Amino acid sequence: MVRALIIGGGIAGPVTALALRKAGIDSVVFEAYPTGADDIGAFLTIMHNGLDALRAIDVEHVVVDHSFAADGVDVYDGAGVLVSENRWGNGVTGPRTLRRADLYRALHDELRAQGIAVEHGKRLVGVEGGVRAVFEDGSTAEGDLLVGADGLHSATRRIIDPQAPRPRYTGLNIFYGYAEGLEPTTPPGRYHMIAGSQGFFGHSTAPDGTTWWFARTPGPERHGGTPEDHRAHAAAFFADDTSPALEIIRAEGEIHASNAYDVPTTPVWHTDRVVLVGDAAHAASPAAGQGASMALEDSVTLARCLRDRAEPRQAFEVYERLRRERVEALVGMSAGLGANRSVSTNSFYAHHIEWGDPVQL
Ligand SMILES: Cc1cc2nc3c(=O)[nH]c(=O)nc-3n(C[C@H](O)[C@H](O)[C@H](O)COP(=O)(O)OP(=O)(O)OC[C@H]3O[C@@H](n4cnc5c(N)ncnc54)[C@H](O)[C@@H]3O)c2cc1C
The missing domain is CATH 3.30.9.30 (D-Amino Acid Oxidase; Chain A, domain 2)
Structure with a gap:
């Protein structure tokens, strides 16, 4: 059976492991920290498309059970004048707000419930052959493929392309x-x-x-x-x-x-055996509130590609073609929002993943 090494126990890592499990692929998650990542005190909103991705692999409850509805936004100017009103959802399948720490905890509880191993204190520093992960403590792990879900400052991104752009x-x-x-x-x-x-x-x-x-x-x-x-x-x-x-x-x-x-574009998303997901591949500024939702879409899409293609390299190529244009558009849109340009985010919410459908280009 194929064994995936997943680097990063934040959002994309655990969800990739859960999606791979549904696709019949075994994995182990390696997380650098004893618990989770930076910004642990912050909160985030998972949008319709992120919930849709979780629903595709039957784990929407990891968000819904620990969050509250965020089904509308009213925008005011600095003088207190109402500028726009946006109504999104019915409060269950629509956007949900939760603490990052609660999301990490719920995802790790779900990994445990599904019997997926997580190893803490394992900071990736190198990748050899096809494929061995080398960790800072000198230990190694072997698998058939490696998923870099190690976030904004991804080591995997730099390992597969030393020229990869640094976060901006x-x-x-x-x-x-x-x-x-x-x-x-x-x-x-x-x-x-x-x-x-x-x-x-x-x-x-x-x-x-x-x-x-x-x-x-x-x-x-x-x-x-x-x-x-x-x-x-x-x-x-x-x-x-x-x-x-x-x-x-x-x-x-x-x-x-x-x-x-942010990281507007990452030229190299994969090699034969190594692939990036989430912020490791493309990081948006927080303005659009979509980085985590895009990571969730990535994870589920990658798992479907690995399910439907014989070789990891073929799966990674299809995955990149399915994802790159959308996520780079999102990063650009979020940068525009951060600069207070008027940009519509609504077109990003309608994305739907049908787990049972074969992946097609
Ligand atoms: C302030 C702020 C607010 C945000 N608000 C929102 C929001 O409202 N909605 C939204 O959708 N998105 C939001 N985002 C973006 C969102 O947080 C990210 O897009 C999302 O966390 C990406 O998930 P990830 O799993 O790719 O990365 P992360 O969640 O960063 O997880 C990466 C994991 O990899 C681990 N790691 C790192 N390096 C290594 C290594 N070498 N070896 C092993 N493990 C490693 C880290 O410790 C971490 O646990 C916000 C971001 C910020 C900074």
Whole structure:
């Protein structure tokens, strides 16, 4: 039986393992960290297309059971004027918001339930022959193929192409927070977004009454800093606007800071035995809220290709042809959104994967 080595236990890695299992292919997941990746405190929204991909392999519950509905967005300008209203779904199959840590946990619980092994503390540093993974601790693992699901700063990407582009800083700092002690700041399941005069802000009310919020603000990369530093820095961008942003940022509660990067194009997606999925292949800035959903589509599509083609190389070629154009368009669109250009994201949501259909070009 074919054995796949999957590098990365974030989102694409576990979902590739689950999809391969459904395709009759064994795998082991190797994760560098004892738990998950960076940005563990942040939250994310899985859109219709991401849920559709999970549904194709019968694991939609990993998101639905740990999330709340995000079925509409109202956009305001910095003067408090309603600019647009977007209604998405019925709250179950439509977008869902959840903490990244909860998603990682639910995915790993599902791996365990399906008997798929995960090895922690295994940081990939090399790939030899066809195919042996070499880890930082000196250990190795052998398989028939290797899937690089190791995220934005993918080692696999650089191993298969030392000239591969490095992640590009988009010029935006990202802040995430959970504000406590406020009256509900939105109707249930609704996001309010504020295209402010100096920054972009979004918030929604979780079922427990906490306001989950994020802010995107322009500036150089920021590293380190205390929660108070983050709060003061983010707040300054919304001080001149008429919006609830300032009060929400200043409220009690967790705050996290990070920077937004993207990888617009990765020339080499695969070799004969090694292939990239998710952020390792194409990373979008967070503006479109689609990076994870695209990773989920990749994972399920790759598994269908491996199911339907005799040789890994043939499967990887079909996979790349099915995926590259769509994901690169998404990265470009997200970069446009980050730069506050008006771009429609709706066309990306309708994607559907029919698991039982043979893959076709
Ligand atoms: C602030 C922020 C907000 C976002 N919000 C959204 C959102 O709302 N909706 C959305 O769809 N997307 C969002 N995204 C994008 C989304 O998080 C990514 O697209 C998604 O996590 C990609 O999944 P992945 O599995 O490819 O990578 P990751 O989730 O990054 O997982 C990669 C895994 O590989 C591991 N790893 C790394 N290197 C190695 C190695 N050498 N060996 C072994 N393991 C390794 C890491 O520890 C990690 O666990 C956001 C991103 C950011 C930064």
